[in-house]
Amino acid sequence: MTDGQDGAVTAAASNRDIARLTALHGLMARIRAFERAAETGQTRGSVLGAVHLSIGQEAVAAGVCAQLRRDDLLLSTHRGHGHTLAKGADARAMMLELLGKAGGTSNGRGGSMHIADFSVGMLGANGVVSANIPIAVGAAQAIRLKGGDQVVVCLFGDGAINRGPFMEGLNWAKVFNLPVLFVCEDNGWSATTRTSELTAGDGAAARARSMDVTAIEIDGNDLALVDETAREVVARLRAGDGPILIHARTYRLLGHTASDTAGYRPAGEAEGRWEGDPMRRNRAVLEAAGVGAHEIDALEQAATDEMTRALDDAEAAPFAPAALAFDDVQDAGAPTRFWTREG
Amino acid sequence: MADITYLEAGRLALAEEMDRDPLVWALGEDLGRGGVFKQYDGLQARFGANRIVDTPISEATIMGAAVGAAMSGTRPVVEMRFSDFALCAVDELVNQAAKARYMFGGQTRVPLVVREPIGMWRSSAAQHSQSLEAWYAHIPGLVVTVPATPADNYALLKAAIRSDDPVVHMEHKNLWALKGPAAETDAPAEFGRGVVRRKGSAITIVTWSAAVWTALDAAAAMGVEGIDIEVIDLRTLWPWDRELVLESVSRTRRALVMHEAVQAGGFGAEIAATIAEELHHRLDGPVRRLGAPRAPVPYAPPMEEQLKITAGDVCRAVKVALGAA
Numbered sequence: 001m002t003d004g005q006d007g008a009v010t011a012a013a014s015n016r017d018i019a020r021l022t023a024l025h026g027l028m029a030r031i032r033a034f035e036r037a038a039e040t041g042q043t044r045g046s047v048l049g050a051v052h053l054s055i056g057q058e059a060v061a062a063g064v065c066a067q068l069r070r071d072d073l074l075l076s077t078h079r080g081h082g083h084t085l086a087k088g089a090d091a092r093a094m095m096l097e098l099l100g101k102a103g104g105t106s107n108g109r110g111g112s113m114h115i116a117d118f119s120v121g122m123l124g125a126n127g128v129v130s131a132n133i134p135i136a137v138g139a140a141q142a143i144r145l146k147g148g149d150q151v152v153v154c155l156f157g158d159g160a161i162n163r164g165p166f167m168e169g170l171n172w173a174k175v176f177n178l179p180v181l182f183v184c185e186d187n188g189w190s191a192t193t194r195t196s197e198l199t200a201g202d203g204a205a206a207r208a209r210s211m212d213v214t215a216i217e218i219d220g221n222d223l224a225l226v227d228e229t230a231r232e233v234v235a236r237l238r239a240g241d242g243p244i245l246i247h248a249r250t251y252r253l254l255g256h257t258a259s260d261t262a263g264y265r266p267a268g269e270a271e272g273r274w275e276g277d278p279m280r281r282n283r284a285v286l287e288a289a290g291v292g293a294h295e296i297d298a299l300e301q302a303a304t305d306e307m308t309r310a311l312d313d314a315e316a317a318p319f320a321p322a323a324l325a326f327d328d329v330q331d332a333g334a335p336t337r338f339w340t341r342e343g
Numbered sequence: 344m345a346d347i348t349y350l351e352a353g354r355l356a357l358a359e360e361m362d363r364d365p366l367v368w369a370l371g372e373d374l375g376r377g378g379v380f381k382q383y384d385g386l387q388a389r390f391g392a393n394r395i396v397d398t399p400i401s402e403a404t405i406m407g408a409a410v411g412a413a414m415s416g417t418r419p420v421v422e423m424r425f426s427d428f429a430l431c432a433v434d435e436l437v438n439q440a441a442k443a444r445y446m447f448g449g450q451t452r453v454p455l456v457v458r459e460p461i462g463m464w465r466s467s468a469a470q471h472s473q474s475l476e477a478w479y480a481h482i483p484g485l486v487v488t489v490p491a492t493p494a495d496n497y498a499l500l501k502a503a504i505r506s507d508d509p510v511v512h513m514e515h516k517n518l519w520a521l522k523g524p525a526a527e528t529d530a531p532a533e534f535g536r537g538v539v540r541r542k543g544s545a546i547t548i549v550t551w552s553a554a555v556w557t558a559l560d561a562a563a564a565m566g567v568e569g570i571d572i573e574v575i576d577l578r579t580l581w582p583w584d585r586e587l588v589l590e591s592v593s594r595t596r597r598a599l600v601m602h603e604a605v606q607a608g609g610f611g612a613e614i615a616a617t618i619a620e621e622l623h624h625r626l627d628g629p630v631r632r633l634g635a636p637r638a639p640v641p642y643a644p645p646m647e648e649q650l651k652i653t654a655g656d657v658c659r660a661v662k663v664a665l666g667a668a
């Protein structure tokens with residue numbers, strides 16, 4: 001992220017914070033615009049498969065990922081576009097991937113649910129809830145073996161804490177004192193069921209503490225707070241003080257997938273939660289600090305333009321070639337060796 | 344060549360690969376004390392607790408962590424102690440390890456090895472005796488190795504560790520103590536290369552792992568009766584040596600595929616079907632299969648015997664195949 005270098009209107013520190021929050025607002029706007037474009041693409045039939053949007057949860061992605069270096073590692077979930085963008089992946093390549101087009105981040109073989117960009121340390125979204133947690137602790141173990149100072153961030157939903165790998169992975173990270181930041185992005189819902197109805201006890205932070213893993217509970221829609229918390233926590237992890245869990249409370253403003261109208265939610269619930277939308281809240285913070293509405297509008301418009309173009313261009317691009325279906329299966333006994341459609 | 348046990352061969356292969364490459368490491372339960380069968384004896388003292396890692400009893404995370412570590416530039420060797428327990432980590436192996444390279448468009452590789460001891464062993468009953476190699480051979484992305492000899496355990500484990508593909512390395516528990524010639528060189532094996540363990544002309548038996556020895560016993564017994572059996576040890580199930588099998592069967596014109604695993608849906612079915620597809624008009628009789636009945640493995644020896652494929656069973660199956668039953 002850029003550190004604000006401009007004028008001395010207010011105290012240097014807060015001036016820098018506002019510059020930072022403005023830049024992060026731009027990042028949130030890009031995530032939101034990407035999600036809106038993905039939603040449009042799905043409506044038009046160009047974005048295929050299940051698409052899980054993170055609208056309303058952008059502050060977690062932006063606040064956490066902006067604290068990471070490019071060589072830090074990130075593991076995400078089915079709802080991973082925002083995390084991937086925030087880690088620095090190319091939005092155009094991501095959009096091509098969502099459409100199965102040539103030039104997609106994974107050559108059109110993964111799509112939305114398996115979005116990944118290893119060149120920026122984003123080791124993959126995952127279609128299996130909770131499965132990224134063991135992978136994250138292993139990535140941290142590799143860092144240890146190689147002698148690096150990177151940290152690993154593993155994001156998952158509130159539903160994921162009811163699968164065994166959550167318990168196994170936290171225990172493991174603690175036993176081996178690994179530099180892993182676990183982020184439970186608690187949007188209140190596990191697909192179409194309220195997570196609280198299915199979860200005993202007080203959730204992610206309480207479970208982490210029971211294993212002596214430091215846990216911090218925050219309002220995940222407060223961008224400045226997420227940013228500040230992540231900054232402290234990442235510094236601690238880099239200094240060898242791991243693992244740590246952040247339980248970030250947020251809210252999924254739309255349905256579970258882009259095609260889910262969330263009719264199971266009590267009437268008015270989501271509408272009421274738009275008040276707490278992190279984009280609106282951060283805009284209010286920025287405006288109160290003197291950032292002009294036009295400046296914020298311009299950021300948001302630029303994001304929309306970027307992602308609209310990314311979608312349009314992706315729609316115009318050719319599909320990834322069919323022959324790629326047989327690439328990258330494995331070196332030994334790869335499919336083309338034995339099988340062709342001709343027999 | 345000095346003799347070496349199957350168990351020592353595996354330990355030697357791992358130790359040599361760890362000496363060669365500092366990014367090779369092993370993780371699993373109780374490895375510091377040598378592992379369940381002592382396959383890791385002395386390795387923690389030699390390589391330290393960071394490279395021979397004692398893990399919690401968390402199979403999903405043992406396998407999942409290996410996936411993350413493999414994608415992050417190291418070469419983990421996973422110990423599952425019994426192949427049965429690897430079922431607690433099927434998501435991590437099948438959905439993650441086997442698919443990451445493909446589904447992320449070739450951005451990554453998952454160079455891990457899972458050591459899964461298979462087979463019936465000393466009344467170990469239904470949850471410590473299974474041979475599920477067919478499951479893994481079915482999964483695109485995985486390599487499956489099933490050594491029958493000490494030299495092959497050594498060379499295949501080395502190949503598995505150096506492979507950029509995830510490899511399921513299945514060692515047979517009844518072979519740990521088997522002594523045989525050590526490998527002639529320190530070279531890794533090549534996947535997909537079977538070997539003719541016994542030359543013959545009457546029929547080809549295709550098999551792998553400990554069943555190779557059962558087949559050889561049967562072949563020796565039949566040899567006395569003047570029936571000359573060829574025995575192929577596949578050594579790896581994916582990839583498997585189609586060329587060797589088809590060449591052999593096109594000479595002998597008869598085939599019996601046999602394995603310790605349950606016959607129904609076993610990997611023998613794949614081989615039998617391939618032989619039938621490719622050589623139908625050149626066969627002197629239908630391809631035969633011999634595998635275990637479709638029952639869980641029982642505890643009491645008289646019942647356990649019912650599920651074991653013996654040399655006598657193989658002889659009978661050969662006679663059926665030769666039309667002499």
Ligand SMILES: Cc1ncc(C[n+]2csc(CCOP(=O)(O)OP(=O)(O)O)c2C)c(N)n1
Pocket residue numbers: 077078079127128129130156157158159160161187189190191195252256
């Ligand atoms: C192991 C597994 N079980 C079930 C599913 C189906 N599924 C996909 S997302 C989801 C809800 C996950 O809830 P949460 O972890 O809170 O994440 P969120 O969708 O809220 O971001 C479910 C049940 C799955 N993908 N993986």
